[in-house]
Amino acid sequence: MAKPFASSADTAPKKEVLEVLADGVYALTAEGDPNVGAIEGEDFLVCFEARATPAAARDWLVRLREHTDKPIKYLVLTHYHAVRVLGASAFEAEHIITSETTRNLIEERGEQDWASEYGRMPRLFKNPEEIPGLTWPTQTFEGSYSIPLGGDRGSVELSFCGRGHTAGDIVAWHEKSKTLFAGDLVEAEAALYTGDAFHMEWAGATLDKVKSFRAENLVGGRGMVPRGTEACDAAIEQTRAFLQGMIDEVGAVHKAGGTLKQAFEATHERLAPKFGMWPIFEHCLPFDVQRLWDEFDGIDWPRIWTEERDREVWAQLQD
Secondary structure: OOOOOOOOOOOOOOOOEEEEEEOOEEEEEEOOEEEEEEEEOOOOEEEEOOOOOHHHHHHHHHHHOOOOOOOEEEEEOOOOOHHHHOOHHHHOOOEEEEEHHHHHHHHHHHHHHHHHHHHHOHHHOOOHHHOOOOOOOOEEEOOEEEEEOOOOOOEEEEEEOOOOOOOOOEEEEEOOOOEEEEEOOOOEOOOOOOOOOOHHHHHHHHHHHHHOOOOOEEEEOOEOOOEOHHHHHHHHHHHHHHHHHHHHHHHHHHHOOOOHHHHHHHHHHHHHHHHOOOOOHHHHHHHHHHHHHHHHOOOOOOOOOOHHHHHHHHHHHOO
C-alpha cells in the first residue's frame, strides 16, 4: 500500500506550548510543527519566523500578546522556506531581515517553493487565500547584523554560520539570556528536512559554529526547546548524527555504483531505529536522499523543487 504523499495525511491539530525561556524571551512549540519565538526590546519586539500564512501567524501573536503589547519592530526569517515566511504580513513589522543569500533564493525559487510546500504540508497553510504574495526582506546582510534591544536587555546578534539546511540560513543569538534561535540548522527530537541542503558543510563546520555559542536555551526549527548547555549540545549532535548517517549510507551506495532507490533503503534502515518515530521522518527522507545523491553526483547548487518533481521523487522512493 502506497504511503500518503509527504504530510498530506497529517490533518490532526497539534498542541501548542508557549515557553518563557527568560525575561522577555519566548518560544512557541507545537509537537513537531515549525517553532516561532520572540524577544522583547526596551520598547519593541523582535520576532523570529512567520509561519505559513497570516492566519497561522495571528494565532501565534494572540498567545504572544498575553505577555506583551510592545509593537513588532523586527521580523527575522532564518531562511526562505514557505512555511517559515509567508505569514509575515500579519506581524506588520517595520523591518523584515534575512541574509542576502536568502533574498536571492526567494527570487530564484520562492514561487516554486510555495507551491511545493503547500502540497507537502497543507495543514500548516491556514486560510491560504490571505497570503498576499512572496515575503521580501526590507533589510539583508551577509555575515552578521546586530539589533540593540535598549536598556539593559542586551542585543540580538544575527549570524551566518555557513551553508547548511539551505545556502542562506542564519541564527539569532541573545547573549544576555544565552538563547539561540537556530532555525532549521538544529532540530531537537524532530527529523531533518535536507532537500535544499549542503550536507557535508552542515554536518561539519556549520554545526561547529552553531555549537560555539554555548547556548543554554536553543530554539530549533521543530521539536522541543533544550535547556542547559548539555541538552543544547545533545540536540546539535543529534542533528549531526542524522546528517552523518545519511552521508555514510548514501555515499557508500553511490560509490558502489548502486541506485538512488538502494541509497534510500539503506538510509531508511540506518536512521529509522533512532529517528523514525519523530515528526516528518517519512515525509522528509525521500527528498533528503535525492538532494544528497545530487551532491555525490557533483551538483553543488540544489535543484529547485516543484510540485511535479516532488511527486516524481516520492513515487520513485516511497511508493
